[in-house]
Amino acid sequence: MAEQHILMDSREIAGALKRMAREIRERNGDCTDLVLMGVQRAGVTLARRLARLLEKELGRPVPVGTLDVAMHRDDLDQRLAPHVHPTHIPGDITGKVVVLVDDVLFSGRTTRAALDALNDFGRARRVQLAVLVDRGHRELPIRADFVGKNVPTAPADHIEMRLDEEGGEDAVYLMRP
Amino acid sequence: MTWTRKHLLDIESLSAEEIQHILATARAFKAVGERAIKKVPALRGKTVVNLFVEPSTRTRTSFELSAIRLSADVINFTAEASSLKKGETLKDTARNLEALNTDIIIIRHSAAGAPHFLARVLDASVVNAGDGAHEHPTQALLDAFTMLEKKGRIAGLKVTILGDILYSRVARSNIWLLTKLGAEVTLCGPSTLVPRQFERMGCRVTYHLEEAIRDADVLNLLRIQHERQRKTMFPGTGEYAALFGLNSARLKLTKPDALIMHPGPINRGVEIESWIADSDRSVILDQVNNGLAVRMAVLYLINGGQGPQELGGSN
Numbered sequence: 001m002a003e004q005h006i007l008m009d010s011r012e013i014a015g016a017l018k019r020m021a022r023e024i025r026e027r028n029g030d031c032t033d034l035v036l037m038g039v040q041r042a043g044v045t046l047a048r049r050l051a052r053l054l055e056k057e058l059g060r061p062v063p064v065g066t067l068d069v070a071m072h073r074d075d076l077d078q079r080l081a082p083h084v085h086p087t088h089i090p091g092d093i094t095g096k097v098v099v100l101v102d103d104v105l106f107s108g109r110t111t112r113a114a115l116d117a118l119n120d121f122g123r124a125r126r127v128q129l130a131v132l133v134d135r136g137h138r139e140l141p142i143r144a145d146f147v148g149k150n151v152p153t154a155p156a157d158h159i160e161m162r163l164d165e166e167g168g169e170d171a172v173y174l175m176r177p
Numbered sequence: 178m179t180w181t182r183k184h185l186l187d188i189e190s191l192s193a194e195e196i197q198h199i200l201a202t203a204r205a206f207k208a209v210g211e212r213a214i215k216k217v218p219a220l221r222g223k224t225v226v227n228l229f230v231e232p233s234t235r236t237r238t239s240f241e242l243s244a245i246r247l248s249a250d251v252i253n254f255t256a257e258a259s260s261l262k263k264g265e266t267l268k269d270t271a272r273n274l275e276a277l278n279t280d281i282i283i284i285r286h287s288a289a290g291a292p293h294f295l296a297r298v299l300d301a302s303v304v305n306a307g308d309g310a311h312e313h314p315t316q317a318l319l320d321a322f323t324m325l326e327k328k329g330r331i332a333g334l335k336v337t338i339l340g341d342i343l344y345s346r347v348a349r350s351n352i353w354l355l356t357k358l359g360a361e362v363t364l365c366g367p368s369t370l371v372p373r374q375f376e377r378m379g380c381r382v383t384y385h386l387e388e389a390i391r392d393a394d395v396l397n398l399l400r401i402q403h404e405r406q407r408k409t410m411f412p413g414t415g416e417y418a419a420l421f422g423l424n425s426a427r428l429k430l431t432k433p434d435a436l437i438m439h440p441g442p443i444n445r446g447v448e449i450e451s452w453i454a455d456s457d458r459s460v461i462l463d464q465v466n467n468g469l470a471v472r473m474a475v476l477y478l479i480n481g482g483q484g485p486q487e488l489g490g491s492n
Contacts, residue, residue, distance in 0.1 A: 070219075071209070071217035071218070071247075071477070072217065072219075076219055076480065082481065083202075084201075084202050084205040084206070084474075084477070085205065086204070086205055086208065087205070087208060116218070120212060120213075120214040121212070121213075121214075
């Protein structure tokens with residue numbers, strides 16, 4: 001029977017995203033060239049939430065895109081065929097500052113795949129990485145620029161993200177086998 | 178759902194859910210084809226063999242380009258230029274290809290069941306690109322994808338398949354697929370080419386052309402396959418055009434938004450008048466374009482559908 005520990009409740013998630021939005025703004029000045037790209041699927045929800053927070057601060061819309069990395073993963077033949085979700089790029093990203101947004105940073109392989117996928121759409125001036133949870137165990141030299149929460153985990157643990165946009169539960173759980 | 182199949186051999190054995198999954202995956206691959214960079218690395222390092230024992234240009238080219246867009250290495254192998262001409266068996270040919278570390282074999286063969294046979298004797302994944310008069314699964318999938326794209330649904334659509342049903346693998350795969358997804362399928366053509374026993378597959382058979390086309394949301398015209406016909410099936414192409422060809426007068430009887438489809442190659446002036454094939458009502462070139470997306474999706478899915486289980490913690 002797996003143990004389940006709550007890592008973040010809705011209040012903590014909201015607080016972490018608010019802080020991350022502030023850090024993104026501090027790092028990128030007036031954010032004129034900023035594009036948020038959510039990594040399918042939970043990253044998309046988080047990117048939209050971050051965009052809403054930034055829009056409130058900046059008083060103007062912040063473009064949000066969605067990026068599917070399934071076709072760029074390096075472990076395709078070790079998995080059952082993963083689902084492919086739509087990629088949507090809001091305009092030309094060449095010369096823009098792209099903030100990749102994902103839910104969990106673990107081995108770093110999804111981020112590597114996301115960087116490859118992003119390259120197909122143009123040459124961003126700078127790419128930054130925002131994640132809600134950094135759980136460690138990196139297999140590649142990748143680190144996040146904006147982190148909601150650092151969580152020490154065992155490799156076999158699983159982080160479960162419940163992000164409900166329709167009033168359901170909004171929480172992050174650590175599942176320990 | 179999670180895709181677990183290693184091969185794509187037919188539509189008959191697929192569930193409605195599996196068909197929907199391929200179509201949903203194809204939608205994402207269609208978007209890849211519209212980008213400036215049309216390649217993704219999903220099959221990098223994999224070898225795909227196009228084993229076309231029966232001649233074909235468009236299907237082979239479509240599979241070839243699909244595999245290339247997935248970054249696979251592709252070998253084209255045609256019967257004319259192979260040891261099959263020298264008497265080698267299909268099994269031996271395929272085993273030789275597999276000894277070259279082939280990952281996916283796409284086979285077209287004049288014998289029904291040839292892909293199923295290969296799937297039993299080889300470790301590689303097998304895709305059926307047409308086996309005799311049996312099935313042509315990717316054609317049915319690209320037809321359905323086109324209908325879905327243009328009409329927004331399959332369930333409840335009235336689809337008329339017109340022409341040579343008896344000899345058509347395209348018709349068989351289409352009937353399986355469309356009835357599984359809830360479309361109403363009507364078959365029409367010369368009675369020698371549309372036997373009543375097709376009604377057992379869950380579709381309607383009629384020999385009244387006007388009735389068959391009047392309510393249809395989709396008209397799928399099949400090619401008259403001269404190469405498979407026996408002389409007794411119908412008197413000649415002129416008579417076929419006069420009795421069953423889609424011409425201006427008959428077009429007026431159809432719904433103004435009915436789609437006109439054809440798997441190609443078209444016999445202009447036989448199944449369809451030339452100007453209709455080139456008109457706005459025709460989605461024939463959309464079918465060709467969608468074939469790439471569907472075949473990319475199929476190759477992608479069967480390549481991944483071999484692992485022991487889905488890994489958790491994908492980050």
